[in-house]
Amino acid sequence: MKTVVINTPLGCAEICGDEIGISKIHILNDETEISTKIPKELKEAVSQLQDYFNGKRTDFTFKINPLGTDFQKNVWQELLNIPFGKTCSYLDLSKKLGDVKAIRAVASANGKNPLWIVIPCHRVIGSDGSLTGYAGGLWRKKWLLEHENPVKQESLF
Secondary structure, eight states: OEEEEEEETTEEEEEEEETTEEEEEEEOSSOOOOOSSOOGGGHHHHHHHHHHHTTOOSSOOSOBOOOOOHHHHHHHHHHTTSOTTOOEEHHHHHHHTTOGGGHHHHHHHHHTOSBTTTSOGGGEEOTTSOOOOOTTOHHHHHHHHHHHOSSOOOOOO
């Protein structure tokens, strides 16, 4: 398993993967040393994440290999269907997966998403439109949603 640490507008992110695909991308809460060399297996992921943060990319095409249970993988697959710039609620997600009573299990799987940003768990909000739980912190979730908002509000002053 290869690892690289990159700098993002939201802090340092660690990317882990191999020739099969990227298995983990997560934000680090502590400052750490940025990698000076990028393993060839991770170059495409690093490049695409940089493009995303620079506003040049709305989707990801590198190979992914998230590790989880079948249920978690089903939830993560459904998250991939949420379009860039859009959101859905945990309840909507549970309905799409066929069981409204599984809302807590869906929320739990969402929280265990191993591929930060790529599997867009940040696009899931409360039924009332509120920003609810986010492993990376609500301020990061807010930033990501604003970054993806297709309508940019210009300053009047």
